[in-house]
Amino acid sequence: MRVGDFLRASRQRPVVCAPEDTVETVAARLSAHNIGAMPVCGAGDALVGVISGRDLVQAFAKDAAHFRERRARDLMTREVITCEPAESMAAAEKLMNEYHIRHLPVVEGAKLVGVLSIRDAIAARLSETRDEVNFLRDAVIAARHL
Secondary structure, three states, rough: OEEHHHHHOOOOOOOOOOOOOOHHHHHHHHHHOOOOOEEEEHHHHEEEEEHHHHHHHHHHHHOOOHHOOOOOHHEEEEEOOOOOOOOHHHHHHHHHHHHHHEEEEEEEOOOEEEEHHHHHHHHHHHHHHHHHHHHHHHHHHHHHHO
16 A cells, blocks of 8 residues: 555645744643644745654753743754655654654655654555465365365
């Protein structure tokens, strides 16, 4: 299965924030959607970074007195590992494992089209494995009746 096919089937609408959003806005959005990270998008849905709950906690721990003055652009990861919709789910899972990330933005050019989580990749792998097991079971049953 391709990443783009998975995103279309899941009808996912990525939750994003803007670089100028306050840390309060970022934290509220992460909490409201029960997610651990989200893309930071500029004009035209261009991916400019990713921010996570961990980024917020680390920034608070370093400088609690000025924490509320911070913006998403101050805390986000700017060098983001991404994939394209045409890539396989297995290739996306490999990227997440290789770079030790749990959220993989999916882009076409610079435009964000979705976010794939490690949970999504594992669910897709499990579904494919079930399909293979069913196919093999049916083949064995059919071979017994020849």
